Amino acid sequence: MDAEALQAAIDMMNVINMEVYYWWCIALMVIIHAGFLAYEMGASRMKNALASGVKNILAFAFLIPTFYLFGWWIYLAFPNGFVPVAAPDGLPWAAAMGPNLADNATGIFLGAFTLFAATTASIMSGAVIERIRVSGFIILAILLGAVVWILGASWGWHPEGWLTTELGFHDFGAAGCVHTVAGFFALGVLINLGPRIGRFNADGSHNPIPGHSVPMTIIGLMLIIVGFFGFLGGCAIYLGSDQWVNIFGQPMTLSSIAFNTLMGFGGGIIGAFLVTRDPFWMMSGALAGIISAASGLDLYYPPLAFLIGFIGGCIIYPANALIEKLRIDDAVGAFAVHGVAGVWSMVALGIFAAGYPQINADWPAINLGGMLVSAAVMMALGFIPGYVVSAILKAVGLLRVGGKAEIMGLDAAELPIRPYPEAGTPSAHRHQPAE
Amino acid sequence: MDSAPIDSWEGAEVIFTFADNPFAIGLFLVLMVAVIVGVIGASAKHENESFRKAEKGE
Numbered sequence: 001m002d003a004e005a006l007q008a009a010i011d012m013m014n015v016i017n018m019e020v021y022y023w024w025c026i027a028l029m030v031i032i033h034a035g036f037l038a039y040e041m042g043a044s045r046m047k048n049a050l051a052s053g054v055k056n057i058l059a060f061a062f063l064i065p066t067f068y069l070f071g072w073w074i075y076l077a078f079p080n081g082f083v084p085v086a087a088p089d090g091l092p093w094a095a096a097m098g099p100n101l102a103d104n105a106t107g108i109f110l111g112a113f114t115l116f117a118a119t120t121a122s123i124m125s126g127a128v129i130e131r132i133r134v135s136g137f138i139i140l141a142i143l144l145g146a147v148v149w150i151l152g153a154s155w156g157w158h159p160e161g162w163l164t165t166e167l168g169f170h171d172f173g174a175a176g177c178v179h180t181v182a183g184f185f186a187l188g189v190l191i192n193l194g195p196r197i198g199r200f201n202a203d204g205s206h207n208p209i210p211g212h213s214v215p216m217t218i219i220g221l222m223l224i225i226v227g228f229f230g231f232l233g234g235c236a237i238y239l240g241s242d243q244w245v246n247i248f249g250q251p252m253t254l255s256s257i258a259f260n261t262l263m264g265f266g267g268g269i270i271g272a273f274l275v276t277r278d279p280f281w282m283m284s285g286a287l288a289g290i291i292s293a294a295s296g297l298d299l300y301y302p303p304l305a306f307l308i309g310f311i312g313g314c315i316i317y318p319a320n321a322l323i324e325k326l327r328i329d330d331a332v333g334a335f336a337v338h339g340v341a342g343v344w345s346m347v348a349l350g351i352f353a354a355g356y357p358q359i360n361a362d363w364p365a366i367n368l369g370g371m372l373v374s375a376a377v378m379m380a381l382g383f384i385p386g387y388v389v390s391a392i393l394k395a396v397g398l399l400r401v402g403g404k405a406e407i408m409g410l411d412a413a414e415l416p417i418r419p420y421p422e423a424g425t426p427s428a429h430r431h432q433p434a435e
Numbered sequence: 436m437d438s439a440p441i442d443s444w445e446g447a448e449v450i451f452t453f454a455d456n457p458f459a460i461g462l463f464l465v466l467m468v469a470v471i472v473g474v475i476g477a478s479a480k481h482e483n484e485s486f487r488k489a490e491k492g493e
Contacts, residue, residue: 256451267470270471274474299452301463302451303463303464304463354436355438356441356450357439357443361443
């Protein structure tokens with residue numbers, strides 16, 4: 001074998017290694033959805049257990065074709081804001097958008113991004129369980145997963161997104177475009193959707209509505225954590241012949257992500273344990289800890305990632321209590337865990353990682369002001385479409401199930417099977433209307 | 436607060452935050468240890484109170 005043939009073989013091996021790496025990231029990310037499925041079904045009362053699962057499964061299923069149709073194109077076309085640039089390779093009839101022996105990358109990256117998209121829909125999915133209509137939910141899931149978050153990714157999770165080129169934005173683990181956008185989108189939907197029947201009393205007090213299986217919920221949360229390693233691995237770019245880079249093109253190592261993901265995980269659990277002693281919130285704290293450190297997983301000194309994760313674990317329960325006072329019923333604390341911890345992640349990066357240069361010396365270095373403005377952009381990008389479109393769905397009667405169906409339980413009202421057919425009829429009257 | 440130990444990615448090796456600031460590194464280490472010890476202490480206190488209440492039947 002001559003030198004040229006040897007080089008060609010090495011190059012091909014690098015390409016195949018890249019494909020293999022992202023293939024397994026995708027597989028691990030599917031575990032996120034197994035986790036969300038268990039989490040939501042466990043957090044639902046027995047009378048709604050399967051309906052919550054159906055909703056989650058459908059979000060995943062509908063995002064696969066819709067992200068193919070327009071999500072990938074949006075990512076490639078909008079790094080400058082709202083005015084698209086030419087992105088013919090993202091159109092669904094492009095040569096790259098199907099089996100092509102000259103393109104090993106598009107399918108595998110599109111697959112990974114589709115799984116990120118499905119994660120955003122799952123974040124919203126948990127918040128709205130037990131009273132949202134499936135049709136309205138699917139419309140919202142497509143809007144969030146195939147349009148809104150990916151527009152945020154094009155702006156702030158892209159090698160040349162305008163938040164980075166103009167403001168110095170940095171966000172290794174997508175705390176902004178995935179978690180903040182999805183958390184604030186869910187908040188906008190929750191305002192129009194309203195609380196579950198019996199959740200709040202006329203005097204302003206509230207009634208907890210425990211799910212039917214706390215162990216299932218906790219195991220689901222742990223599965224989400226397992227899947228996060230695929231998610232965060234998918235945030236790194238494999239170059240084969242050179243050092244890893246992040247999505248902004250800055251060199252990094254997977255070792256950095258191992259150090260700091262684990263530190264955020266531990267800090268988040270410990271913070272939530274200190275505040276609540278509640279295993280549901282401890283595992284939510286694990287998520288919040290990783291999300292809190294996500295923006296700087298490639299940069300942080302590990303004890304700093306631990307402390308940032310610890311603060312994230314401490315703040316989610318009070319944040320959820322605050323929206324409860326506003327009579328907003330977030331069934332799983334999704335806004336607090338993803339929205340609030342996502343914002344904290346970006347703010348923390350501005351405080352603790354200012355000064356790092358971008359890959360292009362003409363772009364601003366990481367700075368607190370740029371991170372604060374970018375965080376506000378991500379919050380608005382999530383909240384406004386979530387609020388406006390859910391208001392439209394509410395106006396046309398597609399947002400919420402009827403009161404009788406809600407009291408009866410959505411499984412009995414909509415589905416042909418029951419979750420535990422030998423366990424008797426779930427109590428339909430446990431939470432009678434309080435308002 | 437400029438925490439970056441590098442001005443350029445060219446030839447960079449140690450890139451973690453505050454790598455060139457021993458005081459900050461020491462501070463974060465001490466704070467991490469304080470959180471670990473403090474939460475264990477708070478947990479022990481909480482357990483003592485919980486068990487005392489359980490034994491009194493409260």
